[in-house]
Amino acid sequence: MPRPAKIPTPPPPGYVWIEEAVRRTGLSKNTLYNYRYLGKGPECVPIGRKLAYSIAGLDAFMRDLLNPAADPEALADSRPPEPRLAA
Template identity: 60%
Template sequence: MPRLAKVPTPPPPGCVWIQEASRLTGLSVKTLHNYRHLDKGPKPFPVGRKLAYPVEHIDAWLDEQRNPAPDADAVHSSRPPRAAQVAPRADAGPSAPRAQARCLTAAKRPPRTTKPGTTSVTHPHTY
């Protein structure tokens, strides 16, 4: 018995399948699947194993994306808030000279007074 040719099932009237919805919205099929589980984007409904998207829902969602409703409670700025300027503490304590010593480059380091690999009380660190 010969196999029947696979004819694509047409979507319900006024609806498109997810591939066409992807093309219309500019979102990938994977993103539309993710949006469905996050309750975002146009709302599909299942038809068997497929997802049908009403064209009205797609158009409404695209209009919403083009003209978002203003949020009265939030003030949006294009720049992030400035970081607080912290002045150096006057009582920096004994850790301040040690931190400055770590920042010395090789050209500013004092000359070695001991052989490499040995330590002394005056030079506990090898360079």
């Protein structure tokens, strides 16, 4: 006898599963896994064997990805342009 189809568990309020995070960000599932491993992606919470991503966290991550803030240290370390040599 075949097993009955499992009803998918809904994510907690304000969260989405990784499949929806992939759709919202346009990044692959492997990229999100790698970002989680490197600690540089959107925040996620493991729930059982699944990853739940905060909708607000995904929105903030995409906003930062599309509009990066200037790095104050990088601006301070920049050199002025060198003068051109006369030919």
